[in-house]
Amino acid sequence: MASARLKYLSLGVLVFQTTSLVLTMRYSRTLQAEGPRYLASSAVVVAEVMKILACVLLVFKEHSYSIRALNSILRQEILHKPIETLKLAIPSGIYTLQNNLLYVALSNLDAATYQVTYQLKILTTALFSVSMLGRRLGVYQWLSLLVLMAGVALVQWPSESAAAPEKEARSAGSQFVGVTAVLVACCSSGFAGVYFEKILKESKQSVWVRNIQLGMFGLVFGLFGMLAYDGERVRESGMFQGYNTITWTVVALQALGGLVIAAVIKYADNILKGFATSLSIILSTLISYFLLQDFDPSSVFFLGAVLVIAATFLYGYEGKPPANPSRA
Ligand code: C5P
Numbered sequence: 664m665a666s667a668r669l670k671y672l673s674l675g676v677l678v679f680q681t682t683s684l685v686l687t688m689r690y691s692r693t694l695q696a697e698g699p700r701y702l703a704s705s706a707v708v709v710a711e712v713m714k715i716l717a718c719v720l721l722v723f724k725e726h727s728y729s730i731r732a733l734n735s736i737l738r739q740e741i742l743h744k745p746i747e748t749l750k751l752a753i754p755s756g757i758y759t760l761q762n763n764l765l766y767v768a769l770s771n772l773d774a775a776t777y778q779v780t781y782q783l784k785i786l787t788t789a790l791f792s793v794s795m796l797g798r799r800l801g802v803y804q805w806l807s808l809l810v811l812m813a814g815v816a817l818v819q820w821p822s823e824s825a826a827a828p829e830k831e832a833r834s835a836g837s838q839f840v841g842v843t844a845v846l847v848a849c850c851s852s853g854f855a856g857v858y859f860e861k862i863l864k865e866s867k868q869s870v871w872v873r874n875i876q877l878g879m880f881g882l883v884f885g886l887f888g889m890l891a892y893d894g895e896r897v898r899e900s901g902m903f904q905g906y907n908t909i910t911w912t913v914v915a916l917q918a919l920g921g922l923v924i925a926a927v928i929k930y931a932d933n934i935l936k937g938f939a940t941s942l943s944i945i946l947s948t949l950i951s952y953f954l955l956q957d958f959d960p961s962s963v964f965f966l967g968a969v970l971v972i973a974a975t976f977l978y979g980y981e982g983k984p985p986a987n988p989s990r991a
Contacts, residue, residue: 666930669926669930670930670931670935671931672930673923673926673927673929673930673931674927674931674935674936674938674939675939676923676926677920677923677924677927677936677939677940677943678939678940678942678943678946679943680916680919680920680923681920681939681940681943681944681947682943682946682947682950683916684913684916684917684920685943685944685947685951686947686950686951686954686955687909687912687913687916688913689947689951689955690909690955699900699904699905700905701903701904701905701906701907701910702889702892702893702896702897702902702904702905703766704885704888704889704892704893705889705893705897705902705903705904706910706913706914706917707762707885707888707889708882708885708886708889708902709902709914709918710914710915710917710918710921711878711881711882711885711918711921712882713914713915713918714874714878714881714918714921714922715875715878715879715882717918717922718871718872718874718875718878718922719733719737719875721871722736722737722869722871722872722875725869725871736872737872737875740868740872740876741872741875741876741879747866747868747876748876748879750862751859751862751873751876751877751879751880752880753855753858754855754856754858754859754862754877755877755878755880755881755884756880756884757851757854757855757858758851758855758881759881759884759885759888760851761848761851761852761855763888764844764845764847764848764851765777765781765844765845765848767840767841767844768781768841768842768844768845768848769841770841771837771838771840771841771844772837772838772841772842772845773821775819775820775821776838776841776842777841777845778819779815779816779819779820780842780845780846780849781845781848781849782812782815782816782819782941783812783845783846783849784848784849784852784853784937785808785811785812785815785934785937785941786808786809786812786849786853787849787850787852787853787854788852788853788856788857788933788934788936788937789805789808789853789934790853791853791854791856791857791933792857792860792932792933792934795857795858795861796857796860796861796864798932798934803977803978803980804977804978806977807974807975807977807978807980808934808937808974808978810970810973810974810977811937811938811941811970811971811974811975811978813967813970814941814967814968814969814970814971814972814973814974815941815944815967815971816967817963817964817966817967817970818941818944818945818948818964818967818968818971819944819967820961820963820964820967853933856928856933856936857933859873859877859925859928860928860929860932860933863925863928863929864929870925870926870928870929871925873925874921874922874925877925878921889902924936927939934978938974938975938978941971941974941975942971942972942975944971945967945968945971945972948960948964
């Protein structure tokens, strides 16, 4: 079936994209060139622009490369349906808030605590899928989500030596602020993802048109963010200061991520997206160990990896009806 193929293709591309993004970011951090660092707020804006351009191209392709058809679909669906377009301001605003919350979280927590706690979004996503989309999960599926969460948490558990110095520097107060920010981000991640899924699955409109609508708001929010945080620096040295080939690669991979996530939400769902990103965390850690040698996987890592893989199989287990029910 074509839709099943698209489902697994989109999930596979997501694993590839997340893995390469993590590796490129890690590589860019270890091999940081001299000179000014690029502005993260500018990277967000550039990624939104790339995403919108790519989606416009995809809509153009969907309409047999006709400029007239492209023009009319964009007018009809975006300009002439302001209420439908405004609906996308909700997930877009929440994603912007989320990206900022994660920044607050990272500044108050060590990276490992942050990543481990953020895995709670697997559960919030499932809860929102059940409450907002009426999805039903069996006992094995709930169990597998718990196993997945525990598995990813273990995979990201810091080894003793790596964690100790960083943890000491944080006060209880900043831990509290950081954990609260992550917990709110978990809720916003679950809600925004499922809300976008609801919009996609309740209408026949192309996922790329929806993504243009989402990206337009993202661009506006992102520009505000850039001017608010880094306005001074942008005026001084421009928004592309510190950009190099690796920066462009990271930005392009981030833009690709937005496209792939949209495809995954359309053809698969938010819960399966959680499995794909968990698997890619394992993959990027292993590749980073073999190629960059900047990580030494511990036995806790391997236990976590086994749990994530087991959870992936367990999740699919109940979904399949027995081969021959009459014999059962
Ligand atoms: O952590 P979480 O899975 O919620 O992150 C999703 C990310 O994907 C957000 O940063 C959001 O901006 C991005 N996204 C996107 N396009 C979509 C859906 C999500 O760029 N259609």
